[in-house]
Amino acid sequence: MTSQAAAQKRSHLFRAAFLILIASYFALPLLAMARFAFQNVPMALLTPEKLLTGWSAAGLQTALTDPQIISATWTSIQIVVLSIILNLVILVPLAIVTEVRNPALRPIITALTLLPWVIPPIALVVGVAATFRIAAPWFLASNLSLVPFYALWAMPFTYRLLDAGLRAINARTLYEAARGMGASFPAVMLKVILPNMRSSMIASAALTTALVLGEFAFASLLLKSTLPTEMVTFERSDPRGGLALALFVMVFTAVILGLVVRAMRRRGLTFHASGV
Amino acid sequence: MGAFLRGNRLGLIVAVPFSAFIGLFLIYPSLVVLFKALTPGGALGLSAMTRALSGTYRSGFINSAWLSLASAVIGGAIGLALALAVKGMTRPRWLHTTLDSWSAVASQLGGVPLAFAFIATIGTQGLLTKLLMQLGVDPANFGLSISGFWGLVFVYLYFQIPLMFLVMTPAVHGLRETWREAALILGASPLQYWRSVGLPLLLPATLGGILLLFVNAFTAYSTAAVLNASLNIVPLQIRFLLQGNVITGEEDLANAIVTWVIILLLLTLLLVTLLQRRALRWTRS
Numbered sequence: 207m208t209s210q211a212a213a214q215k216r217s218h219l220f221r222a223a224f225l226i227l228i229a230s231y232f233a234l235p236l237l238a239m240a241r242f243a244f245q246n247v248p249m250a251l252l253t254p255e256k257l258l259t260g261w262s263a264a265g266l267q268t269a270l271t272d273p274q275i276i277s278a279t280w281t282s283i284q285i286v287v288l289s290i291i292l293n294l295v296i297l298v299p300l301a302i303v304t305e306v307r308n309p310a311l312r313p314i315i316t317a318l319t320l321l322p323w324v325i326p327p328i329a330l331v332v333g334v335a336a337t338f339r340i341a342a343p344w345f346l347a348s349n350l351s352l353v354p355f356y357a358l359w360a361m362p363f364t365y366r367l368l369d370a371g372l373r374a375i376n377a378r379t380l381y382e383a384a385r386g387m388g389a390s391f392p393a394v395m396l397k398v399i400l401p402n403m404r405s406s407m408i409a410s411a412a413l414t415t416a417l418v419l420g421e422f423a424f425a426s427l428l429l430k431s432t433l434p435t436e437m438v439t440f441e442r443s444d445p446r447g448g449l450a451l452a453l454f455v456m457v458f459t460a461v462i463l464g465l466v467v468r469a470m471r472r473r474g475l476t477f478h479a480s481g482v
Numbered sequence: 483m484g485a486f487l488r489g490n491r492l493g494l495i496v497a498v499p500f501s502a503f504i505g506l507f508l509i510y511p512s513l514v515v516l517f518k519a520l521t522p523g524g525a526l527g528l529s530a531m532t533r534a535l536s537g538t539y540r541s542g543f544i545n546s547a548w549l550s551l552a553s554a555v556i557g558g559a560i561g562l563a564l565a566l567a568v569k570g571m572t573r574p575r576w577l578h579t580t581l582d583s584w585s586a587v588a589s590q591l592g593g594v595p596l597a598f599a600f601i602a603t604i605g606t607q608g609l610l611t612k613l614l615m616q617l618g619v620d621p622a623n624f625g626l627s628i629s630g631f632w633g634l635v636f637v638y639l640y641f642q643i644p645l646m647f648l649v650m651t652p653a654v655h656g657l658r659e660t661w662r663e664a665a666l667i668l669g670a671s672p673l674q675y676w677r678s679v680g681l682p683l684l685l686p687a688t689l690g691g692i693l694l695l696f697v698n699a700f701t702a703y704s705t706a707a708v709l710n711a712s713l714n715i716v717p718l719q720i721r722f723l724l725q726g727n728v729i730t731g732e733e734d735l736a737n738a739i740v741t742w743v744i745i746l747l748l749l750t751l752l753l754v755t756l757l758q759r760r761a762l763r764w765t766r767s
Contacts, residue, residue, distance in 0.1 A: 221567045228564060228643070232588065235599035235640065238609035242602040249607040296503055299496040308493060321504065324747055325512055326701040328717045332740045333511025335724055336518060354507045420593050422704035423717070427724055434594045438708055441598065449598050456595040463587045471582070 236453075243450035266450035269440060275451065278436035281349045285432065286418045289356040290411045293364050296357075298407070301368040302399055306381040312369070319365035322358045327424035330355065334428070349430050356418050364410040371406030372399075405469065412466045416459045512744070519737040534738035539719060543742070546700055546716040549631060553638040554695035560639070561646020562688055565654040582651070585644035597708035600637045604628050629712045637705055642695050649694060653687035653761055690757035693750050700746070716743060 242249075246260040269275055297319075304315050325333075334355070338346050345351050377399055384394040422434040433455065441448025522530035535543065564581075571577055603610050604621070605628050614621060627633050657680060665675040703717035711718060716739065723736035 221571070224563065224567055228560070232584075232640070234610060235596075235603040238603040239595075239599040241609065249609070249612050252612070296499050300500050303492050303496045307490070318500075318504065322508060324751060325508060325744060326747070328701055328703045328720055329515075329740045329743050329747075330508070330511060332720060332724065332736045333515040336737065337511045337514045354503070358504075358507055416590060420590065420595075422593050422708070426704075426707070427721060434704075437594055449602060452595040452598045456591065456599075460587045460591075463590060464583045467583045467586045468579075471579075 239449055239453050243446060243453050246446070263450070265444070265446035266454060268444060269447035269451035270454075272440060272447070274431075274436055275433075275440055278431050278433050281431060282419060282433040284350060285352055285356060286415050288350065288353045289360060289418055290414050292353060292357040293360050293410070293414060294407060297361065297365050297368055298400075298403065301365060301372060302377070302395070302403075305369065305372045306378050306399075309378065316365065316369065320362050323362050327355075327359070327421065328427075331424050331427045346428065349432065352425055352428070352430055352432065355424060356414070356421065359421075360410070360414040360417055363413050367406045367410045367413075368403065371403050375399075375402045377402070409466045409470055412462045416463050419455060419459055515737045515740050515744075518734050519741040522734040522738075530734040530738040531741065534735055534742055538714065539735070539739060542714050542716050542719045542739075545631075545713055549634055549638075549713065549715060550696045550699035552631075553635045553642050553699045554692045556635065557639050557642025557695050558646045558688065558692040561643045561691070562650050562654075562684070564643065564647050565650040569654050569657075581647070585647045588644040589641050589648060591641055593704040594708055596637065596640055597705045600628060600640075601709070604633065604636065627712075629709050631713055634706060634709070634711055634713060637709065638699050638702065642699065645698060646691050646695060649691040650684075650687060653684055657683060686757045687761035690754045690761060693754045693757070697747055697750050697754075701743070 243265055244261055244263060246262060246264070247256055300315065304312055334346070338351075380398050380402075381394055384398050385391070389397075419433060421432075422438070425432045426435045426438070437448060437451055437455070440451065519530055519534075520526060520528070522533075533539070568577060568581060600608075602608055605611065606622075608628075611621060621627070628637070661679055662675055665679055666672070670678075701717065703721070706713070706715060706718060707721065720736060720739060723739070
């Protein structure tokens with residue numbers, strides 16, 4: 207018994223050491239980033255005594271007042287809002303009709319909505335350059351031409367969230383009950399189904415926001431000016447401000463994602479980070 | 483689709499915009515890429531496709547494959563170990579919720595901020611570089627740099643480990659405690675239990691997870707681009723070709739490379755689906 211207890215203690219110690227090592231791998235880059243962004247002491251001159259000197263948010267202030275960054279942020283906000291609207295306008299009716307009227311087709315529709323994950327931004331950008339650049343240059347000239355593509359990459363998780371939400375409220379039963387009691391089709395949608403889908407829509411909107419605020423490859427290769435691409439340009443001339451801004455955006459995104467994950471867990475849904 | 487539309491005006495109203503949207507922005511550009519890749523210079527032929535797998539482009543695929551494999555296997559092993567390590571832990575109480583939320587967040591954190599964070603950590607002026615140099619170890623002496631192979635692996639692990647953790651947690655929770663107890667009561671040693679029960683049960687999910695991580699790394703562009711990676715990898719070659727640095731007669735090279743990437747992704751994701759279906763057999767409670 208004692209040897210077993212000793213072995214158990216050893217395994218506990220081993221586990222704790224492993225977890226601490228992992229935690230430091232994940233914490234260290236964030237700390238280093240925060241130090242560089244907010245402490246105005248070059249790394250070469252940093253000594254233990256100087257650890258608490260020179261902290262200021264001046265870098266972040268420069269970044270947040272930079273005209274280029276402000277206009278790129280505005281562009282990104284427009285893209286976020288339009289992508290969310292486009293996605294919901296296309297997918298909410300599709301999800302509802304599939305669930306209440308044609309449930310047999312759900313697997314096919316789900317598979318179709320997963321397609322964007324097979325063609326990642328770095329691949330689709332070549333196709334877009336080969337088609338729209340020639341056929342519709344006016345379309346690609348606008349920063350807002352990113353909207354349909356971002357809506358596309360938001361489609362897999364949006365559809366899953368909407369579908370899970372509909373199933374969680376037993377949408378088909380609700381629909382049939384309401385219709386059976388004489389409610390008109392628009393009345394069922396507006397008074398019964400849609401109000402119950404609010405949390406799915408909010409969760410997908412938050413995830414779309416995180417996606418748009420983080421997407422760099424597609425925007426950068428199409429030479430668009432969004433927050434992530436301008437951040438990189440800005441960092442070249444002002445590394446401190448660039449890192450402060452990146453940390454700011456990162457924390458913002460992490461908070462949004464964290465809230466969504468928590469809210470979803472409370473409703474018994476799991477977060478599918480991966481495409482499959 | 484036929485049943486969807488038969489006598490079903492509503493179905494038509496919702497299906498048309500959806501199909502038009504996917505068709506115009508996803509299917510049409512992808513088919514044009516495929517078509518151009520298979521008709522280099524206007525005539526049907528495989529010359530672009532073979533050219534995309536030769537010379538510097540071949541080494542791009544090989545580098546990308548090694549980079550993705552290394553980050554997938556290492557990230558996969560650590561992610562699995564993490565899922566196993568916290569499985570039976572009930573204290574501290576916030577551990578599981580924090581880990582789950584953090585993994586969901588970190589697995590999505592590729593891109594610009596991540597690259598910046600690692601420049602501040604293992605760049606030439608980075609915090610960890612400085613700490614190591616204080617200890618008398620200069621990473622550059624070992625040929626290690628942030629834009630090199632192992633530098634990129636080290637950075638990619640930041641989103642690979644959490645993704646593996648997320649993928650493996652359901653499978654690890656599917657290993658029921660009663661199976662371990664039953665094995666031990668029947669006289670198996672812990673090692674025997676792992677060799678003939680635990681690992682075989684986790685194997686499909688683990689392989690599926692590693693393949694998913696492989697795909698994830700293979701298509702990652704932002705981090706490598708912002709870090710100015712010196713490694714010649716497929717996403718950076720696509721950038722090179724897109725920016726118009728193309729010798730005459732090689733316009734269809736980018737299309738051919740993308741076609742190969744999509745073939746690779748389709749095959750890998752198909753395999754992942756099969757493996758996950760097999761893994762699910764035991765996690766369904």
